[in-house]
Amino acid sequence: MTTLAARTIDALRHEHDDLAAVVAAFTDAELTGPSGASEWSAAQVLSHLGSGSEIGLAGLQVALGLREPLDDSFNPSVWARWDAMGPDEQRSEYLRHNLTMVEAYEDLSADQRESLQVPVPYLPAPISVATYAGLRLSEATHHGWDARVAMDRGAALLDRSTAVLLEHLAGDLGFLLGFIGKADRIADDVVLSLGDSGYSIAITDTVSLASSADEPTATFSGPVEAALRLMVGRLGPAYTPAAVTVTGNVTLDELRSAFPGL
Incomplete structure (x- = not known):
């Protein structure tokens, strides 16, 4: 390896x-x-x-x-x-x-x-x-x-x-997400499973990425590269693949707000 x-x-x-x-x-x-x-x-x-x-x-x-x-x-x-x-x-x-x-x-x-x-x-x-x-x-x-x-x-x-x-x-x-992400823009705590990648984004009082997806409250479906672009503010409507959907206790637009980019 x-x-x-x-x-x-x-x-x-x-x-x-x-x-x-x-x-x-x-x-x-x-x-x-x-x-x-x-x-x-x-x-x-x-x-x-x-x-x-x-x-x-x-x-x-x-x-x-x-x-x-x-x-x-x-x-x-x-x-x-x-x-x-x-x-x-x-x-x-x-x-x-x-x-x-x-x-x-x-x-x-x-x-x-x-x-x-x-x-x-x-x-x-x-x-x-x-x-x-x-x-x-x-x-x-x-x-x-x-x-x-x-x-x-x-x-x-x-x-x-x-x-x-x-x-x-x-x-x-991981500290980059704590800096880039605006957790206070999301009303509820979120554990967003990134499809079948095995990763999840946790939004609580801060933002973090975990290499597990236990007990998710929402699911991001679509290419995992799109989820990564979301985290750095590069998943605006014009650049979002048609396959991308978000279900659960947060919306895609709310996630875009929480990840405005740099």
């Missing part, structure tokens, strides 16, 4: 290869046109992913002792440089920087993947490679969808990424 770190790095590789093939075909109009992120063009999505890959790689290099710890000016300087790029450069630089980051993860030894701890400025303690790569996979998966849906309104998350991210969200990345 592969490790979570290995599965996450493998998913990052597939996300990169898939999105690289998609965005390489974008015309200038498509590159500057709308994306699944309401306030960003497709090029701006790629800029966000590219700057994130540069920042993420720098953090990994710090953990490996390849560079000095980053100061508070590092991230803003990266964002400013990317914001100043034109759309075509944002695409080409995303492809270059993201590939470099993926290859850096792939180059880690088995021991480094399991023992290395990576500092993250907004977290109280360093985190494992699996969790650090999981944070990056979440960005790559959901913003990758933002770019793909610009060309294909029926775009879905990649199966490999969906499976790995659900595993992360039911584990060490």
